[in-house]
Structure formats: C-alpha cells, structure tokens
Amino acid sequence: MNSIAVIGAGFVGLTTAACLAELGHNVICSDVNQDRIAQLIHGRIPFFEPDLAPLVAQNMSRGSLRFTSQNSHALQESSIVFICLPTPSLPDGSADTSYIERFLTVNRSDFTERCIIVMKSTVPIGAGNRFEALIARDDCNYVSNPEFLREGRAVHDFQNPDRIVIGSRSREAISSVRNLFKLESVPVVETELSSAEMIKYASNSFLSLKISFINEIALLCEKAQINVHEVARGIGLDTRIGSAFLMPGPGWGGSCFPKDTSELVQYAHSKGLQLRTVEAAIEANHDQKRNIVEKIVSSCDSSCAQVGILGLAFKAGTDDIRESPAIAIAEAIANRGISVFAFDPMVRRLPIRTLPTTFTHVESLERVCAGSDVLAVLTEWPDFSALDPNQVGKLMSRRVVVDARNILQRRAWEEAGFTYIGVGN
Numbered sequence: 107m108n109s110i111a112v113i114g115a116g117f118v119g120l121t122t123a124a125c126l127a128e129l130g131h132n133v134i135c136s137d138v139n140q141d142r143i144a145q146l147i148h149g150r151i152p153f154f155e156p157d158l159a160p161l162v163a164q165n166m167s168r169g170s171l172r173f174t175s176q177n178s179h180a181l182q183e184s185s186i187v188f189i190c191l192p193t194p195s196l197p198d199g200s201a202d203t204s205y206i207e208r209f210l211t212v213n214r215s216d217f218t219e220r221c222i223i224v225m226k227s228t229v230p231i232g233a234g235n236r237f238e239a240l241i242a243r244d245d246c247n248y249v250s251n252p253e254f255l256r257e258g259r260a261v262h263d264f265q266n267p268d269r270i271v272i273g274s275r276s277r278e279a280i281s282s283v284r285n286l287f288k289l290e291s292v293p294v295v296e297t298e299l300s301s302a303e304m305i306k307y308a309s310n311s312f313l314s315l316k317i318s319f320i321n322e323i324a325l326l327c328e329k330a331q332i333n334v335h336e337v338a339r340g341i342g343l344d345t346r347i348g349s350a351f352l353m354p355g356p357g358w359g360g361s362c363f364p365k366d367t368s369e370l371v372q373y374a375h376s377k378g379l380q381l382r383t384v385e386a387a388i389e390a391n392h393d394q395k396r397n398i399v400e401k402i403v404s405s406c407d408s409s410c411a412q413v414g415i416l417g418l419a420f421k422a423g424t425d426d427i428r429e430s431p432a433i434a435i436a437e438a439i440a441n442r443g444i445s446v447f448a449f450d451p452m453v454r455r456l457p458i459r460t461l462p463t464t465f466t467h468v469e470s471l472e473r474v475c476a477g478s479d480v481l482a483v484l485t486e487w488p489d490f491s492a493l494d495p496n497q498v499g500k501l502m503s504r505r506v507v508v509d510a511r512n513i514l515q516r517r518a519w520e521e522a523g524f525t526y527i528g529v530g531n
C-alpha cells in the first residue's frame with residue numbers, strides 16, 4: 107500500500123483518486139477549489155460520472171480516501187503524487203500548462219524525499235523535460251502516465267485499460283508506478299517521457315480522425331443512397347480498422363479531442379511540419395457541425411417558428427458541455443433568428459456567455475416538442491431513442507425530425523407521419 111496524493115479533483119483526478127484507493131492505497135486528493143472539496147467531503151460529486159459516487163463514498167468510509175484544499179497538506183504525507191490539473195487550450199490552440207507550472211513552482215519544496223511525481227494531465231510533447239527542470243529535485247523522479255479515460259466511462263476505463271503507458275528516465279520509478287495499478291494482464295508500454303506524451307496526443311488525434319472520416323463517408327452515403335451503418339460494419343470488421351468510433355454524428359467535442367488535436371497541430375508547426383491529416387480532421391469536424399445546421403434549417407419551411415433541440419451534452423453519459431457540437435449547432439440556429447427550445451436530461455446549467463435571446467433552455471422534453479416545427483436529436487441519450495413518435499407528433503406543429511445521432515427507429519417515425527432525416531442513413 108502506498109501513500110498517494112492526487113492533485114486536482116476533476117473527472118480525471120477524482121476517478122484516479124477513488125480507483126487507486128479502491129486498489130488499497132492510502133489516497134489524499136487535493137483541490138484548491140474549496141467549494142468543490144467541501145462538496146466532496148459531504149459525499150457530493152460536483153459532476154456526473156457513473157459509478158464514481160459509490161466508489162468515493164465507500165473509500166471515504168474506509169478511510170482510504172480523504173480530501174483537502176491544501177496541496178502542501180496532501181504532499182507532506184505522500185511518496186507518490188499524481189498531477190491531474192487542467193491543461194486547457196490557449197487562443198493559438200496550444201495547451202496551457204500554467205496551472206501545472208504554478209503548482210510545481212509553489213510546491214516543489216513540499217514533495218517528500220524521493221517522491222515520484224506522476225503526470226496524468228495531458229501535457230505538450232517535451233513538457234515533461236521542462237517540468238523536471240522546474241521541480242529541480244535530484245531525489246525525486248518524474249513520470250508521464252497519460253490517462254485514456256472517456257467521460258461517462260471513466261471508472262470502467264481506469265479499471266479496464268487497453269494498455270498502460272508509463273514514461274520516465276528512471277526504470278525504478280516506472281516499475282513503482284506500474285505496480286500501483288495491480289493489473290498484471292494489461293500490456294504496459296514502458297518508454298521515455300516524450301514518447302509517452304506523444305502517445306496520448308496521437309491516440310486522441312487518430313480517434314478524432316476516425317470519426318471525421320466516418321462523418322464524411324456518411325455524407326457521401328447520403329448522396330449515393332447508401333446506408334452508412336452497413337458501410338461502417340463492413341469496414342469495421344477488418345481488424346486493422348476496428349468497429350469502434352465509426353458512429354457518424356454531429357461532430358466530435360468534449361474536453362479532450364478539440365484541445366489535443368489543436369495542440370498536436372501547433373506542436374508540428376513548432377517543428378516546421380504540417381499534420382495535414384489532423385488538420386483535415388479538425389476542418390471536417392467544423393464542416394460536420396455546419397452540415398447538421400443546414401440539415402435542420404433547410405428542413406424548416408418559411409413559416410418555421412420553432413426548432414426543438416434534444417441534447418446539449420457533447421455526448422451521452424455525461425453532463426459536460428465543453429466544446430459540445432450540440433451547443434454550437436443550437437446556437438447557430440438561434441443566431442439565424444429561429445426560436446430554439448433545448449433540453450438535456452443531465453445538463454442543468456449553460457455557459458455564462460450570452461446565448462442568443464432566441465435560445466431557450468427548458469427543463470422538460472415535452473416543452474421542447476410542444477409547438478416545434480422541427481425536432482433535432484443531437485446527443486444520443488437513451489431517453490430520446492425511446493420516444494414514442496406518435497406522442498411526440500401530437501405536440502409538434504410539423505412532423506420533421508433530424509436525427510443527428512441515428513438513434514431513432516426511422517420506420518416507426520415515418521409511420522407516425524414524420525419526415526425523417528438522419529446522417530448517412
């Protein structure tokens with residue numbers, strides 16, 4: 107059992123803290139946001155992440171998981187420190203590492219002797235070397251251990267990883283970190299720092315590329331009257347391609363793909379290179395959101411008074427709206443002067459920035475449907491795929507549905523008198 111500090115109580119930090127405690131380690135999780143720590147101490151998780159609340163609760167009651175708002179307090183009793191601080195995008199698309207730099211500068215003297223500092227945050231390639239210089243402690247070892255946690259599946263992904271990536275100068279530190287996870291059957295990629303950092307960016311960029319690819323194929327399928335799902339199945343069975351991440355939709359969003367693809371493109375530019383594939387994936391993603399806006403607006407007739415939007419989260423299984431295609435699409439339609447009513451089962455609050463006055467966030471699915479001329483499904487919540495088209499149709503002014511996630515039963519909606527518009531099907 108190790109005494110571990112986890113710095114940062116976001117979806118990565120809290121998942122890491124709870125899962126390491128579940129493995130039997132003694133974990134103290136620290137966040138400078140005192141309100142967040144106060145919520146956690148009272149057993150409240152400040153965001154939606156399935157399976158996390160019970161894991162936090164049972165490890166708090168066992169005493170294997172504690173919280174503090176003082177980083178120094180967490181560090182003074184820990185031999186291993188996981189850094190799970192945010193690295194948001196700067197205006198030029200590169201990753202902002204100032205939260206990490208500030209932490210390392212302020213707290214470098216708080217690290218215990220021979221402490222292992224494990225970077226879980228996604229940091230630019232080469233940043234680890236810079237952080238080692240900032241730490242400037244010869245007795246401490248720095249390790250890169252990027253996370254591959256999907257929001258909405260974070261606990262599952264932590265406990266069932268496809269692989270563990272660990273980069274460091276110190277073989278001993280790599281071995282110590284590897285043993286923490288107690289996952290003997292999982293492949294471990296032991297490598298040096300920059301390779302570990304590159305693996306993270308290359309993984310997310312490739313996944314983004316794969317989604318942009320199927321989104322473009324979906325548009326081509328529409329022109330050719332081909333069902334994209336049959337194409338996705340046909341290519342996905344090739345083990346060199348794989349069937350995951352071949353679902354067309356409104357585009358990819360979230361706190362990682364947009365940020366990581368932009369950072370990787372910026373990094374390539376800094377090396378005098380252009381990543382045409384990743385740049386194309388980013389551009390195709392912007393196009394996909396525009397395509398869905400056009401699908402919705404062109405399905406409105408001249409008398410179109412109201413569009414109902416189902417889904418605001420960037421994907422189902424989370425309440426996260428960061429870089430959500432659903433929000434971007436809803437805003438774009440409202441900015442054309444069309445009245446938009448939007449609902450999401452998990453999203454309770456919307457970004458502070460002023461949304462168009464024609465955009466209304468409502469608390470009920472029925473309110474979205476009532477009076478709408480067109481209904482658009484933008485997030486793949488099960489509540490939406492289970493809707494009864496006949497009941498929905500009775501509430502609407504016109505029976506038009508744009509299914510940007512292809513989750514509705516097309517035949518049932520058409521039999522209920524709807525014009526059904528999907529993505530590639």
Ligand code: UDX
Nearest residue numbers: 253254255256257351352353355358359360362420421
């Ligand atoms: C991602 C990576 O999967 C994870 O490994 C990394 O650590 C963090 O970033 P996440 O951002 O939570 O996780 O979401 P993910 O499930 O990967 O989906 C990303 C975006 O792609 C979402 O907008 C989703 O709707 C979209 N998507 C995903 C598709 O449009 N089609 C698909 O088939 C899969």
